[in-house]
Amino acid sequence: QEQLAESGGGLVQAGGSRRLSCAASGRTFRTYAMGWFRQAPGKEREFVAAINWSGGSTYLAHSVEGRFTISRDNTKNTVYLQMNSLKPEDTAVYYCAARREYPTRDLYEYDYWGQGTQVTVSS
Numbered sequence: 001q002e003q004l005a006e007s008g009g010g011l012v013q014a015g016g017s018r019r020l021s022c023a024a025s026g027r028t029f030r031t032y033a034m035g036w037f038r039q040a041p042g043k044e045r046e047f048v049a050a051i052n053w054s055g056g057s058t059y060l061a062h063s064v065e066g067r068f069t070i071s072r073d074n075t076k077n078t079v080y081l082q083m084n085s086l087k088p089e090d091t092a093v094y095y096c097a098a099r100r101e102y103p104t105r106d107l108y109e110y111d112y113w114g115q116g117t118q119v120t121v122s123s
Contacts, residue, residue, distance in 0.1 A: 002026040002098045002112040009094060009117030012086055016121075020081040022096030022114055030074040033103035035110055036081045038092035038119075045095070049081060050103035059103055064090075086121045093118050 008020040022034070035050040049070035050059045058070050067086075072079040079096060094117050097110035
């Protein structure tokens with residue numbers, strides 16, 4: 001069973017950058033596809049990015065293409081979300097999630113979730 005812990009959130013000005021990390025505690029991290037999702041106040045949780053077990057395939061939501069990058073380091077049991085050119089509409093709680101098979105944009109397909117980290121982008 002995987003336990004996930006996000007870090008790296010905080011307050012950032014519009015146009016700035018932030019890197020989120022998600023550390024996994026299980027011994028089978030390298031076999032999991034990982035995803036990042038976010039939830040803004042009053043809105044549903046939405047897909048942001050996903051990556052397959054090896055890091056060779058990545059997927060991004062249209063709203064973050066060209067600004068965000070997902071990557072992973074299986075030697076550190078960690079997945080990252082590099083966020084550049086941040087906008088106020090990126091303000092949300094960001095969650096990482098894990099599932100055993102291929103990455104997907106469907107949050108209901110993920111088996112394990114972290115507690116989330118708040119990212120606030122000021123204008």
